[in-house]
Amino acid sequence: MRDLSGDHRWLSLNTATVRQQGDLLAIIDACARAEVRAISPWRDQVAKVGLEPTARAVRTNGLDLSGYCRGGMFAADPERQDEVDDDNRRAIDEAAELGAPCLVLVVGGLPQFSRPGSAPSRDLDAARAMVEDGIGRMLDHAGKAGMPLAIEPLHPMYAADRACVNTLGQALDICDRLDPDRTGRLGVACDVYHVWWDPELEASIARAGTDRLLAYHVCDWLVPTTDLLNDRGMMGDGVIDLRRIRGLVEAAGFAGYCEVEIFSQSWWSRPMDEVVATCIDRHKSCV
Ligand code: ZN
Numbered sequence: 001m002r003d004l005s006g007d008h009r010w011l012s013l014n015t016a017t018v019r020q021q022g023d024l025l026a027i028i029d030a031c032a033r034a035e036v037r038a039i040s041p042w043r044d045q046v047a048k049v050g051l052e053p054t055a056r057a058v059r060t061n062g063l064d065l066s067g068y069c070r071g072g073m074f075a076a077d078p079e080r081q082d083e084v085d086d087d088n089r090r091a092i093d094e095a096a097e098l099g100a101p102c103l104v105l106v107v108g109g110l111p112q113f114s115r116p117g118s119a120p121s122r123d124l125d126a127a128r129a130m131v132e133d134g135i136g137r138m139l140d141h142a143g144k145a146g147m148p149l150a151i152e153p154l155h156p157m158y159a160a161d162r163a164c165v166n167t168l169g170q171a172l173d174i175c176d177r178l179d180p181d182r183t184g185r186l187g188v189a190c191d192v193y194h195v196w197w198d199p200e201l202e203a204s205i206a207r208a209g210t211d212r213l214l215a216y217h218v219c220d221w222l223v224p225t226t227d228l229l230n231d232r233g234m235m236g237d238g239v240i241d242l243r244r245i246r247g248l249v250e251a252a253g254f255a256g257y258c259e260v261e262i263f264s265q266s267w268w269s270r271p272m273d274e275v276v277a278t279c280i281d282r283h284k285s286c287v
Pocket of ligand 1: 152
């Protein structure tokens with residue numbers, strides 16, 4: 001297992017962590033000041049400042065990407081399938097333009113939440129089938145663009161509105177069905193916030209292996225959690241056994257960035273440089 005205590009070379013900042021303190025170019029500047037080597041930007045943040053200015057700022061500062069957030073939201077009314085596919089193809093192209101190693105997929109829950117305006121449904125199995133079909137339709141474009149797709153299972157509390165893929169095992173089943181030959185086009189993003197509770201976690205990480213483990217996201221689970229979406233904890237402030245899980249992903253061959261991804265009203269209310277400095281500190285002491 002890597003010793004991360006001496007420096008922060010394997011820290012990546014998911015730019016949602018400081019999204020309310022400044023735009024993406026300001027966040028890139030803050031990363032440069034703090035010698036953070038990698039980021040994972042969100043599409044809306046990129047759209048706000050422009051794809052080309054973002055790509056230029058990434059290149060100028062010599063930044064790596066640890067991912068691009070996000071594609072997905074596949075569950076939708078059938079007549080909206082073209083819209084969903086166009087949207088996802090654009091996400092793949094943007095990720096390629098920015099030099100991301102993978103496009104993270106938040107796959108969507110029930111169609112009315114995944115793609116608002118779709119007919120209301122309570123059929124989670126049907127949503128899961130739409131998700132699998134949707135990912136399948138993207139593989140060709142992902143392969144041509146050289147952009148691996150990373151299915152991010154979300155905690156089951158998001159099954160209705162954000163993702164009906166809720167465990168690593170479920171995500172890996174999809175990978176095995178759609179990409180049985182492990183071509184490198186499909187894998188998973190392992191986010192401790194979503195998977196830390198899973199009794200199958202150890203087996204699923206081992207099953208994923210190095211070719212399916214495309215991204216590793218860290219934060220912490222606070223007790224009590226006061227908001228389903230925006231109360232993630234800073235590493236070390238909660239109950240996730242971060243060292244154990246990093247040990248598992250590294251034992252499976254993962255050797256990439258630990259991407260800090262914290263959606264938190266509390267951390268969004270603090271100065272950007274302070275948040276980045278705290279991420280660095282906790283990366284060394286807790287991740
Ligand atoms: Zn994540």
